[in-house]
Amino acid sequence: MTSASxxxxxxxxxxxxxxxxxxxxxxxxxxxxxxxYEGATxxxxxxxxxxxxxxxxxxxxxxxxxxPRRLGDPLSLTVNYAGAxxxxxxxxxxxxxxxxxxxxxxxxxxxxxxxxxxxxVTTTATAVTAVRRETWSVGDVPMPEVAPPAEHKAMVAxxxxxxxxxxxxxxxxxxxxxxxxxxxxxxxxxxxxxxxxPPRPLDFTSLAALADVFFPRVWLRRAxxxxxxxxxxxxxxxxxxxxxxxxxxxxxxxxxxGQEFRNGFFDQTVQLWNEAGTMLATxxxxxxxxx
Amino acid sequence: MTSASxxxxxxxxxxxxxxxxxxxxxxxxxxxxxxxYEGATxxxxxxxxxxxxxxxxxxxxxxxxxxPRRLGDPLSLTVNYAGAxxxxxxxxxxxxxxxxxxxxxxxxxxxxxxxxxxxxVTTTATAVTAVRRETWSVGDVPMPEVAPPAEHKAMVAxxxxxxxxxxxxxxxxxxxxxxxxxxxxxxxxxxxxxxxxPPRPLDFTSLAALADVFFPRVWLRRAxxxxxxxxxxxxxxxxxxxxxxxxxxxxxxxxxxGQEFRNGFFDQTVQLWNEAGTMLATxxxxxxxxx
Numbered sequence: 251m252t253s254a255s256x257x258x259x260x261x262x263x264x265x266x267x268x269x270x271x272x273x274x275x276x277x278x279x280x281x282x283x284x285x286x287y288e289g290a291t292x293x294x295x296x297x298x299x300x301x302x303x304x305x306x307x308x309x310x311x312x313x314x315x316x317x318p319r320r321l322g323d324p325l326s327l328t329v330n331y332a333g334a335x336x337x338x339x340x341x342x343x344x345x346x347x348x349x350x351x352x353x354x355x356x357x358x359x360x361x362x363x364x365x366x367x368x369x370x371v372t373t374t375a376t377a378v379t380a381v382r383r384e385t386w387s388v389g390d391v392p393m394p395e396v397a398p399p400a401e402h403k404a405m406v407a408x409x410x411x412x413x414x415x416x417x418x419x420x421x422x423x424x425x426x427x428x429x430x431x432x433x434x435x436x437x438x439x440x441x442x443x444x445x446x447x448p449p450r451p452l453d454f455t456s457l458a459a460l461a462d463v464f465f466p467r468v469w470l471r472r473a474x475x476x477x478x479x480x481x482x483x484x485x486x487x488x489x490x491x492x493x494x495x496x497x498x499x500x501x502x503x504x505x506x507x508g509q510e511f512r513n514g515f516f517d518q519t520v521q522l523w524n525e526a527g528t529m530l531a532t533x534x535x536x537x538x539x540x541x
Numbered sequence: 542m543t544s545a546s547x548x549x550x551x552x553x554x555x556x557x558x559x560x561x562x563x564x565x566x567x568x569x570x571x572x573x574x575x576x577x578y579e580g581a582t583x584x585x586x587x588x589x590x591x592x593x594x595x596x597x598x599x600x601x602x603x604x605x606x607x608x609p610r611r612l613g614d615p616l617s618l619t620v621n622y623a624g625a626x627x628x629x630x631x632x633x634x635x636x637x638x639x640x641x642x643x644x645x646x647x648x649x650x651x652x653x654x655x656x657x658x659x660x661x662v663t664t665t666a667t668a669v670t671a672v673r674r675e676t677w678s679v680g681d682v683p684m685p686e687v688a689p690p691a692e693h694k695a696m697v698a699x700x701x702x703x704x705x706x707x708x709x710x711x712x713x714x715x716x717x718x719x720x721x722x723x724x725x726x727x728x729x730x731x732x733x734x735x736x737x738x739p740p741r742p743l744d745f746t747s748l749a750a751l752a753d754v755f756f757p758r759v760w761l762r763r764a765x766x767x768x769x770x771x772x773x774x775x776x777x778x779x780x781x782x783x784x785x786x787x788x789x790x791x792x793x794x795x796x797x798x799g800q801e802f803r804n805g806f807f808d809q810t811v812q813l814w815n816e817a818g819t820m821l822a823t824x825x826x827x828x829x830x831x832x
Contacts, residue, residue: 326772326827387802486806
């Protein structure tokens with residue numbers, strides 16, 4: 251997946267490197283056609299107490315994409331962050347539990363050795379891949395009318411910021427991270443242009459990660475920086491592989507909005523369009539927050 | 542769960558009846574603390590080629606609610622419809638794969654005997670339950686201003702309609718099912734008042750089912766009735782058990798809207814408020830459609 255013009259692998263490709271450690275046809279405890287992969291957390295995508303959630307989602311998708319029995323392209327992915335990954339090696343299990351004529355259903359998990367050496371589940375997931383055919387199509391959420399990327403300044407990650415922020419070029423349009431934490435927030439809508447940094451041709455894995463780049467809505471809504479972390483994210487992929495190729499290393503317009511903040515959890519809706527205005531993915535997540 | 546005033550169980554409670562068939566502490570192939578339950582499809586919730594998707598989601602949640610190791614109340618639920626359930630018995634597996642201090646992560650599946658007698662996965666799911674504490678809270682999607690339920694006529698299911706429709710009282714406000722299939726559709730927004738029929742005090746299971754009552758958005762958007770079926774649904778629960786009790790057997794205002802219809806699949810966002818304007822749940826799904 252290294253683009254022809256780059257001399258060394260993109261950090262995203264380094265982070266997503268998975269080595270198959272089980273035969274596809276090893277009908278073991280994990281079930282028929284279980285794929286087992288070894289990977290490792292990447293310091294370039296480190297968040298506060300574990301990897302950036304988007305890279306974890308992308309890693310799970312990568313396991314599916316590498317699986318020899320895969321049918322079709324990603325349609326939906328749900329990732330549940332059960333516990334933070336520790337820095338180091340992990341195992342991904344990807345099982346195509348049911349393959350239909352044009353859809354395939356996956357269950358996945360990430361495991362790490364716990365304190366006593368026994369494997370501990372850090373992440374669970376399900377996914378659907380599908381063979382898609384051209385049909386009647388229409389978008390019902392048009393891309394907001396905003397000025398092009400060049401007319402918005404790229405954010406510079408503040409010193410001391412978490413490392414993964416430097417893996418993305420973000421050009422805030424509206425609702426960016428508050429400058430002062432004075433409790434003055436009154437909405438939860440963020441819009442920004444964004445892409446991998448350095449630029450990298452878009453694919454399903456990077457699209458999945460981009461669905462999770464938004465800072466916690468509760469920070470914006472309250473103008474208060476409370477501890478927060480994603481519990482579960484779902485991504486629906488609308489783009490075909492050709493539409494991703496056509497997007498190339500261009501910008502995506504990302505939009506995120508909170509719906510309900512209640513008793514320690516809020517939910518967020520996300521839309522991602524390419525510069526041509528094609529909706530590539532929609533996403534949702536439920537996020538823990540403190541106080 | 543039968544209300545004191547009803548002489549016989551509500552059909553929803555009949556449909557959700559699960560019998561535990563494995564010891565909680567049977568550390569077998571399905572993993573630690575796997576719950577195994579036997580249930581059966583209910584003719585009262587039959588759709589076209591299988592049960593109403595909402596009753597399947599509610600059944601999975603019911604398995605969690607009956608599990609002796611459960612921590613907290615439902616926070617999120619994702620259900621993937623891998624294949625239609627046949628009429629008859631099924632097995633639900635519910636495994637609390639990781640229990641944290643205040644959250645618990647579940648993987649679930651429904652199995653039925655296939656043609657050769659071997660178990661076949663019809664449905665996969667993940668869920669998170671959580672112990673919630675009171676925090677700063679705010680709604681960012683206020684309930685639309687609409688006339689109260691009594692001012693909207695209850696829909697009468699047309700003859701020949703699928704059976705589960707008669708399990709719900711629906712009072713359309715806007716964007717209801719087209720009267721003529723003439724290709725004239727121009728939006729995908731539906732709003733309606735709804736509740737179980739006969740009325741039944743709201744709980745997490747009935748709330749999960751209500752998140753799936755909306756007819757396929759593609760029918761409204763196109764004013765064309767093409768084959769369609771949910772592939773994956775996610776429900777985020779915002780309500781506490783007390784808020785559900787306060788809602789009682791009152792109406793919910795349900796709102797559904799499609800976002801993107803592309804190459805055989807569209808996604809839908811859903812919000813559910815009670816009559817007092819409290820957001821009880823938000824939901825999303827990705828739906829197959831033909832042509």
